[in-house]
Amino acid sequence: MKICIYGAGAIGGFLGAKLAAQGQEVTLIARGPHLAAMREKGLTLIMEGEETVTPVQATDDPREAGPQDYVIVTLKAHQAYEVAEQMVPLLGEDTAVVTAMNGVPWWYFYGLDGAFPNRSLESVDPGAKQWNLIGPERVIGCVVDPATEIAAPGVIKHTYGNKFRLGEPDGSISERATKLADAMEAAGFRAPVRNNIRDEIWVKLWGNLCFNPISVLTGATLDVIATDAGTRQLARQMMSEAEEIGRWLGTNFRVNINRRVDGAAGVGAHKTSMLQDLESRRALEIDALLTAVQEMGRMVKIPTPYIDAVLALVQQRGRTEGLYPTFPEDVSSPEAASA
Numbered sequence: 001m002k003i004c005i006y007g008a009g010a011i012g013g014f015l016g017a018k019l020a021a022q023g024q025e026v027t028l029i030a031r032g033p034h035l036a037a038m039r040e041k042g043l044t045l046i047m048e049g050e051e052t053v054t055p056v057q058a059t060d061d062p063r064e065a066g067p068q069d070y071v072i073v074t075l076k077a078h079q080a081y082e083v084a085e086q087m088v089p090l091l092g093e094d095t096a097v098v099t100a101m102n103g104v105p106w107w108y109f110y111g112l113d114g115a116f117p118n119r120s121l122e123s124v125d126p127g128a129k130q131w132n133l134i135g136p137e138r139v140i141g142c143v144v145d146p147a148t149e150i151a152a153p154g155v156i157k158h159t160y161g162n163k164f165r166l167g168e169p170d171g172s173i174s175e176r177a178t179k180l181a182d183a184m185e186a187a188g189f190r191a192p193v194r195n196n197i198r199d200e201i202w203v204k205l206w207g208n209l210c211f212n213p214i215s216v217l218t219g220a221t222l223d224v225i226a227t228d229a230g231t232r233q234l235a236r237q238m239m240s241e242a243e244e245i246g247r248w249l250g251t252n253f254r255v256n257i258n259r260r261v262d263g264a265a266g267v268g269a270h271k272t273s274m275l276q277d278l279e280s281r282r283a284l285e286i287d288a289l290l291t292a293v294q295e296m297g298r299m300v301k302i303p304t305p306y307i308d309a310v311l312a313l314v315q316q317r318g319r320t321e322g323l324y325p326t327f328p329e330d331v332s333s334p335e336a337a338s339a
Helices: 010-021 032-041 077-082 084-090 126-133 175-186 197-218 222-227 229-248 257-267 273-280 287-299 305-321
Strands: 002-006 025-029 043-047 050-054 057-059 068-073 091-100 139-144 147-152 155-160 164-167
Touching: 002 010, 002 084, 010 025, 010 043, 010 050, 010 091, 010 147, 010 155, 010 175, 032 057, 068 084, 077 084, 077 126, 077 287, 084 091, 084 126, 091 175, 139 175, 139 197, 164 175, 164 197, 197 222, 197 229, 197 257, 197 273, 197 287, 197 305, 222 229, 222 257, 229 257, 229 287, 229 305, 287 305
Parallel strands: 002 025, 002 068, 025 057, 043 155, 068 091, 091 139
Antiparallel strands: 043 050, 139 164, 147 155
């Protein structure tokens, strides 16, 4: 099985190392010192205190890899948008593209019954570039649970978790999803194939859309945000707005808001990924987590005053820091709101 990991950073490297060690034909797309280290020394995975080094095929040029059976995209949403053209050489007639990313995916409305069938989202896919270049029919959705980090170039440190939930946009338990799940299970992952991946996406998004920006605005860790009276209430209000939108679109939330917030508190003094990005001077992933929810709220005519306010603040923080790569049209602008 030919598998390309596009964006072989912390999560992508974790996936790639274990799949390659299990015997799959894996190509990692990376760049810079991380790529150089993997080429020279292999990919080191630190897990449960043990180090494992796996020789890997790594490149910064997808043309060297050629058509794949699966392309697993582990970039952030804005990065995936930027490199959509570069993915094309990886796409054969039957190539599946697995979107292992946070937030609302660009293919969200593909094949979804309701008022907005096959509608693209400007906030995460301006001009429907990914929709047209990659094609939503190729997509397998994926929700990522593990926490990992790049400890040094070519070195991935695993913190917790091994579950990658997979699902077809149409809810089918397809052969291609099942084959990938089997390969991932053989490599030591948990990879259940769900019949409604959008429910899984929303449960993770539910926390990310509030905890991530609040952490950037306050500098607080999850335990503080989820237990301080003011920030806990703000998170609950944002989640309530998102839940109304999700339910309108057919989502089933299997937990309630208080349980979801309490779960975040139980993680402890953890810095969200967005706060880590701020401190490391990396671009902030705002649009897939917040702007897309705001856009969907406008589509279904559900007001989102709390999301709007926090989004405006975190966008301004991102612009001030030079860490918010806006798309050509900012759909959260007043002009877009009145369109």
